[in-house]
Amino acid sequence: MKHTLEVDGVMLSFGQNRVLQNIYLKCESGSVTGLLGRNGCGKSSLMRIMFGEPLTEDRSVRIDNQSLLGSFRDSKDMRYLPQQHFIPKHLSLTSVLDDFGLEKDRLLENFPEFDAFPKLKVNQLSGGWQRILELYIILMSESKFVLLDEPFSHIMPLHVETIKRLIVEEKQNKGILISDHLYEHIMEVSDQVYMINNGRSFLIESAQDLHDNGYIRLR
Template sequence: MTHILEADGIQLSFSNRKILSDIYIKCETGKVTGLLGRNGQGKTCLMQTIYGTLRPDIKSVRFDGVYINKPYRRSDLLAYVPQFNFIPPSLTIERVFNDFKLKVTGFEKIFPTFGSGIKSQLGNLSGGQRRLIELYVIITSKALFVMLDEPFSHLSPVQVEQVKALITEEKSNKGFLITDHMFRHVIDIADHTYLLANGKLNLTTSVEDLEYLGYAHF
C-alpha cells in the first residue's frame, strides 16, 4: 500500500520578507523526493514547517489525507535529520542503538570500515562518523517518511555512496524527502525533484528543467 505525505498552502514570512509562498509538495512511500534550491531559498524552513517545529503563517500537512498538527510528535509517521548534530555527544554508540531499538551488527555490515567501538561516545567521533550514526538510526527507523537535510555533509565519497545505497534499499517501505548542496547525489537517487526558487516550488522532470529554471548546468 502506498502512503502519501502532502503539505500545501504553506506561507512563511520573516520581517515582511516572503520566504515561502503557496507551497505544495507531495511525497510517497517507495520513492525518493529531491528538494533543490540555492542557499537561502528556504529549503530547511520548508522541512521544519512540515515537521512542525517552525510555525508559518499558513500550512496544511496531511498523511493519507488526514491533517496532522504536530508531525514531530508522531515518530511512526515522520522522522527528520537536521543539518546539525541532534544526538547528545555524551551518549555511546551502544546507548544510541539501544535507544532506537536497533542492532549494531546491521550498521557494521553496511559500514564495515567505520572504525570505532560501540563503547565510544559520539562526542569523540569524527564529524563523518557521527553523521553516519545519526543518518543510519533515522533512515532505518520505523517512520513512514524520512526527511534528510544535508545528509552527505562531512562524509567521504565512499560513505556517500554507502548512504545512497541504504536510502535506495530503505525506500521499499518508506518515503524520503532529501535536500543537499551536493545536488548531483540527490538527483542520482531521486525519483522526482522539486526546485525551490523565489519562494515558489517547481516540480521538475529532468535535468533540462533544472537548467531551464537557472539552477545548474550539466
C-alpha cells in the same frame, strides 16, 4: 500499505522577505522525493514546518489526508534529520542504536569502521562519523516518512555511495524526502524532484531544468 505525505498552503516571511508561497509537495512511501533550490530559498524551513516547528501558522501538512496539527510528530509517522548534530554527546554507540531499535550488526555490514570504536561515546567520534550515525538511525528506524536535510554534508565520497544505496533500498519501507546541494546525488536516487524558486515549488525533470532556473551551469 502505501502512505502519502503532502504539504501545501505554506506562507513564510522573514520581515519584508517572502520566502515561501504557493508551496505544494507530495512524497509517497516506496519512493524518494528530492528537493532542490538555492541557499536561502526555504528548503530547510519547509522541512522544519513539515516536522512541526511553528515557523508559520499558514500551512497544511497531511499524511493519508489526515492533517497533522500542532508541533507534535509521532516517530511512527515521521522522523527528521536536521543539519545540526542532535544525538546527546554522552551516549555510547550501543545505547544510541538500542534507543532507536536498530541492530549493531546491520550497521557494521554497511559501515564496518564503527567496529573500531564500539565503546566510544558520541562526543569522541569525528564530525563526519557523527553525521553518518545520525543519518543511519533516522533513515533506518521504523517510520512512514523520513526527512533528510543535507545528508551528504561532511561525508567522504566512499560513504556517500553507501548512503545512496541504503536510501534506495530503504524506500521500500517508507517515503523519503531528501535535500542537498550535491544535486547529482539527489537526481540519481530520487523518483521525483521538486525545486523551490521565487518561493514556489515545481517538479523538474532534468539537469536542463535546473540550468534554466539558474541553479546550475551546464557546459
